Amino acid sequence: MAANLVQITRRGMGETMRRDLWWLQPVLTFLGLGAFVVYSTWAAFQGEHYTYGPYLSPMYSPLIWEAAGQPLSEHAWLGTWPAWLPTFLPMTPALLILWAPGGFRFTCYYYRGAYYKAFWADPLSCAVGEPRHSYRGENWFPLILQNIHRYFLYLALIFIVILAYDAYAATHFRNGFGIGVGTLVLTMNVILLGGYTFGCHSLRHLVGGRKDTLSNSPIQQALWRGVSVLNRRHMLFAWLSLFWVGFTDFYIRMCSMGVVTDYRLI
Secondary structure (H helix, E strand, C coil): CCCCCCCCCCCCCCCCCCCCCCCHHHHHHHHHHHHHHHHHHHHHHHCCCCEECCEECHHHCCCCCCCCCCCCCCCCCCCCCCCCCCCCCCCCHHHHHCHHHHHHHHCCHHHHHHHHHHHHCCCCCCCCCCCCCCCCCCCCCCHHHHHHHHHHHHHHHHHHHHHHHHHHHCCEECCEECCEHHHHHHHHHHHHHHHHHCCCHHHHHHHHHCCCCHHHCHHHHHHHHHHHHHHCCHHHHHHHHHHHHHHHHHHHHHHHCCCCCCCECC
C-alpha cells in the first residue's frame, strides 16, 4: 500500500497565514501595561505629592508612615517615618504596600494571558509562530508561583475596604462635609477596583466553585451568580481599574503641586 507522508513545519517567530490585524492587541497591551508600570514605578519612588487635603493616592494607601521629610498628615496610621528603617534604601510609603495589589494583578488569570503574549510572545497570538520550541506551562519554577494568586485575593479584598474608607474620608474637609472632584475620583476608583476584584476567577471558585451541587446552597449560588456577572466583564474592569488607579494618583499629585484646582461641588 502507498503511504502518504505529511511533513509538518514549525512556524518561525511571527510567521502566520492569518490576514487580520492579529498583532494589534499584543501591541496595545504592551503599550498600556508598559505605560502603567513606568508611571507607577516613578510615582512610588517619589515619596511626595501623594496627599491633598482629605485625598490620599491609592498607590500610597494605607499610609503606614508619613514619608521621610514630609509634614505629618491626617492619613498616616503610625505617624512619621521611623528612624529604625534603613536609610540607604530608597524606601517610600508606597513601596511598603504596593507589593500586595501589584502581586494580585501580576498573578491575575487575565493579566497572565495578556502579558505572556505582549511581553514574552508566548504565544504572540493564535496560529502565530513563537520564539521557542518547547512548552513548560506553569508547572515549573518560577511560573508555578503564579498559583499564589488566590492568596493575593484575600489581601486585595482588604485593600478594597481600606480604599472605600479613603473615599469616605475624602468627604471630610477642614470646614466640614463636602464633595469635591477628588471625592468623585476616589469613589470611582473604589467602584472600578471592586468590579475587578469581586469578578476574580478565584473568588468565583471560592464562593461556589467548590460545590458539586450548587443549587443545594442558595446563598452560595446567589453569590456565585453575582461574581459571575462581574467575571464576564473581568477584562474590561481590569483595564478600567488599572487606568483609574493611575489617573487618581495623577489627579491628587497635580492638585498637591498646584497644577490643577480641585473644585468643590458641595
